[in-house]
Amino acid sequence: MLKTLRNRLVLSHILPLLIIIPLMGVALVYTIETRYLLPSLGKELVGDARLLAEITRQQREIWEDAPLAQALLQQSYSGPSSKYVMLISPDGRLLASSDPADHTLINHPVHAAGLADAQKGELITKFGNSQGLQGDVADVFAPVIAPGQGVIGIVRVSYHYASVLDELLQLRYLIIGILLMGLLTGGILGSWLALNIVRPVDQVSQAINDLAIRGRREKLPVQGPEEIRRLASSVNFLVDRLHDLEQARRQLLANLVHELGRPLGALRMAIQVSIGGAKQNPELLDELLVGMDEEAARLQRLLDDLAHLHDQILGTLELDLQTVALSEWLPRVLRTWQEAALGKRLHWEESIPADLPTIDADPNRLAQVVGNLVSNAIKYTQPGGMVSISSGVSDGAVWIQVSDTGPGIPEDERDKIFTPFYRGKQGRRIKQGMGLGLSIARDLIVAHGGHIELESTPGLGSKFTIWIQGSTEATLSQTAQS
Secondary structure (H helix, E strand, O other): OOOOHHHHHHHHHHHHHHHHHHHHHHHHHHHHHHHHHHHHHHHHHHHHHHHHHHHHHOOHHHHHOHHHHHHHHHHHOOOOOOEEEEEEOOOOEEEEEOOHHHHHHOOOEOOOOOHHHHHOOOOEEEEEEOOOOOOEEEEEEEEEEEOOOEEEEEEEEEEEHHHHHHHHHHHHHHHHHHHHHHHHHHHHHHHHHHHHHHHHHHHHHHHHHHHHHHOOOOOOOOOOOHHHHHHHHHHHHHHHHHHHHHHHHHHHHHHHHHHHHHHHHHHHHHHHHHHOOHHHOHHHHHHHHHHHHHHHHHHHHHHHHHHHHHHHHHOOOOOOOEEEEHHHHHHHHHHHHHHHHHHOOOEEEEEOOOOOOEEEEOHHHHHHHHHHHHHHHHHOOOOOOEEEEEEEEEOOEEEEEEEEOOOOOOHHHOOHHHOOOOOOOOOOOOOOOOOOHHHHHHHHHHHOOOEEEEEEEOOOEEEEEEEEEOOHHHHHHHHHHO
C-alpha cells in the first residue's frame, strides 16, 4: 500500500486526521460535559432551590403539615419531568415530593448525602446516588431559615442523570457527526491534493523515460507547486542541454570528417606519387616529404585539441606549474610564429619589456594559449596586414596582447567564439578548423587564475588580451619601482 508516492501522500493527509480528530472529539465532549453542562445544571438547580426556599419561608405552616406542603408544591412548581423537588422537615422526614413515586415515602426519613449539612444551615450541591430517587441524581439542598427560629425546613431539587445523559448523548452524536464530516472532507481533500501532486511527478518520470528510451525531447509545462515547477524547469533544461549536446556531437563528427579528410587525402596522394616514381626525382621527393610532415603536424595539432577537449569534459585538466620568466620565455615562443607571419607577407611587431615579472604557470599550456591566438591572427589577416604582440604589467597582473588587422569579429559572435565547436558564419572570421582553439585558450587561462578580454571592430581587426596574476615577489617589486 505504501509503495507509491500517492498512497503515502494520501495516508500522510488522513492519518493525522484519524488520530487528531478522535482525540479532539473526546477532549471536546469531556470539556463540554465537565466545564459547561454540569456546572450550568448545578447553577440552575441552586437557583430553583433558593427560589422555592424563599417561597416556603413565607409560609412556615407547611413545614408542620405534610398535606399542606404537598398542595403548595403542586401549585408552586411545574418544572420538567426530569427535575424533582422535595420538601423535607428539619428532622429529615419527607413532607412533599413532585415525583408521584415518592408519595408512599411521605413522613419517612430521607437518607441522602448532604442532608446532614443542610440541616446545619449550609447550601449543599451533590452529584451522586439517591436512595429515594431512582438512579444517579444531581442534588441541591437549600435550607429554609426563619429569623429567630433557625432551619425550619429543607428544599431539595434533584435532577436524574438519566435525563442528563440523554442530553449529553445527543450532544455527543452531534459532535461525532461533525467530526466525521470533517474527517471525510479532509480525506477527500487530501486525496485530491495528493493526486494533483503525483500527477506532475508522473509526467516528469514519463518525460525522462521517453527522453532516455525513445529520444523524445518534448518540454514539460511549468505549472503546479513551486517544487514541481522547479523540477519541470530542470527537466526542460536537461532537454535543452541534451539537444545542444546532440547538435555539438553532430557538428564534431562533421568537423572531424572534414579536418581529418583533408590532411589524410593529401598524405595519401603524396604516398601514391612517391610510389609512382618520385624516387627518381630527389627534389620532388623532398618536397613530398616536407608536405607530408606539415600535414602530419596538422593532424597532431588536431589530436592535441581533442585531447584537451577530453580533459575538459572529464574535469582532469592539470597544470605543471613552474616559475616562468616572461621576458625570456615569450620571445622564444613567438619565434616560430614570426617566421610563419613573415612567410605570409605580414608585418610583424613585438613589444616585450625586458623587466617583465616572473609568474607561476605551466609553460607548455601557456605556449598553447599564445600559439592559438597568434595562429588565428596570422590565419585571418590578409597579406600586407599586421600582427602585433605586446606585453606589460598593470595593477600587479601581467598582460599579453595579440592584435591583428584582419576582418574583425561581429558583435553578435564575440561571446559565441569561446564556445566549443562554434565557427563563424561563412565569409567571416573563425570559419575554419573545429572551433576549439579559442575555447581551449580560455579554459587554460582560467585554469591559471586569469581571463581573456576581446576587443574587435568589424573590418579593422581584433585584439585579444591575456591577463595572468604575477607572482607575489614580482608584484611587490613592481609596486616598489612604481
